[in-house]
Structures are given as C-alpha cells and as structure tokens.
Amino acid sequence: VHAAMLEARALGASVGQQYCLHLADGLHWFELSVARKPSLAGESERFVMLAHDVTGRKRAEEEIERLAFHDVLTGLPNRRLLLDRLAMAITSTVRVGKHGALLFIDLDNFKDLNDTLGHDRGDELLQMVAQRLQSALRGVDTVARLGGDEFVLMLEGLHADQAIAATEAETIARKILGLLN
Numbered sequence: 001v002h003a004a005m006l007e008a009r010a011l012g013a014s015v016g017q018q019y020c021l022h023l024a025d026g027l028h029w030f031e032l033s034v035a036r037k038p039s040l041a042g043e044s045e046r047f048v049m050l051a052h053d054v055t056g057r058k059r060a061e062e063e064i065e066r067l068a069f070h071d072v073l074t075g076l077p078n079r080r081l082l083l084d085r086l087a088m089a090i091t092s093t094v095r096v097g098k099h100g101a102l103l104f105i106d107l108d109n110f111k112d113l114n115d116t117l118g119h120d121r122g123d124e125l126l127q128m129v130a131q132r133l134q135s136a137l138r139g140v141d142t143v144a145r146l147g148g149d150e151f152v153l154m155l156e157g158l159h160a161d162q163a164i165a166a167t168e169a170e171t172i173a174r175k176i177l178g179l180l181n
Contacts (some may be wrong), residue, residue, distance in 0.1 A: 001032060001049075008034040008047055018054070029058040071145040073123055074130035082144035082152060089156050096157075099165035103153040103173055105133070105180075110149035132179045136172070 007014035014034045021028050030051045037046040069081040077085065086102075093100050107129065114122035126149065133143040133151060142154040155172060158165035 004032045004034045004049075005047065008036045009045065012036050028053055028055045030054060071147075074127055074145050076130050076134075076151075077142060077144040079144065079146050082142065082146075082154065085142050086154060089154060093156070097160050098156075099158040099160065099162060101155040101158060101165070101169035103155065103169070103176070105129075105151040105153065105176070107149035129180065133176065136176050136179050 001017070001019065004014040004017040007017070013036065014032070017032045017034075019030055019032065021030065031054045033050045033052075035048045037048060039046055069078060069084075070076065071078045089100055107125075110122065110125070113125065126145070129151065130143070130145065133153065137143055137153065137155075138157075140156045142156075144152050144154070146152060153172075153176070155169055158168045
C-alpha cells in the first residue's frame, strides 16, 4: 500500500500493486489502484484508493502453472519441468564437480494390465509407482513422469569420483527395483 501511495504521489496514479491478507476464510490477494486527486492551496494531499479481490485469478494462475509443469495424474514434474531441472543440474554439477545420473523406468507389461483390468486400475498403478519412486529419493533428486508408463529419476550430488558415483546410482536403482517389485 505504501509503495502504491508513493508511486501515485510521484506519477499521479498507481495500478497493479498486489498484497495479500490472511482473512477468516483463508489467504486473499488484492490488487490496488491509487490516484492522486488535485489539491486546493493549503490542503493536504488527497488520494482515491480501490482494492479489488483477485484471489480467484491468482489461484487460476497457480493452477495453470501447476498444469504446465506437472503431470495431472501423479502430480510429478512433467517432461517440461524435468528438462528445466536437468539444465540447472548440469550447470550445478559442473560448478561443484560432482556427478549426476538419469535413471529411465519403463513398466513392463503395463499395456496388458491397462487392457485387461481397465484404465482406472492402470492409473492407480501409476500413482502407486509415483509414490514409491518419490519415497526412494533424496531431497536433491527429482522423479518425473514422461507419459504413459515412463518415468525418469534425476539423481544429483553423486560423488566426484565417477566409479563411486556409478556405485551410488546403482545402489539407488537396486533400492527402487526392490520397492517396485
């Protein structure tokens, strides 16, 4: 509000400043418009302020972003977000001198399960696989669903020595196989 007032004082108006309030029914976002009114000689400054509740729009924007970067069924990052995180991981890996790994997972006979038991059961299986993969990873790792029955695990911060990093990746892969079996 203060920033909007200062902008209106300097420019005559301010539009689009946003702020949020914790109200009884949750968090609400407001957009503020402020206009400086002409003052007569000797009068103090006058302003007109309008606040508009934009909570619905903010929630819609957040949902659009979530849908753009996450798989609808599992909630995991999708291919687009994985590629973004991969680019950042490559930069980080080069900077800190550690290794990373990508593990590709394709579920065997998933199409047969989907065809015989139905898509609802197939979706249920994919959600369970996503949960198990997430539970197996460390905080720095990423699991993403590429689509269908394909998942990718991006492991970061593995040892600087390539042979040790490969052993670490293999250990995680064996753990995941155990969880999925």
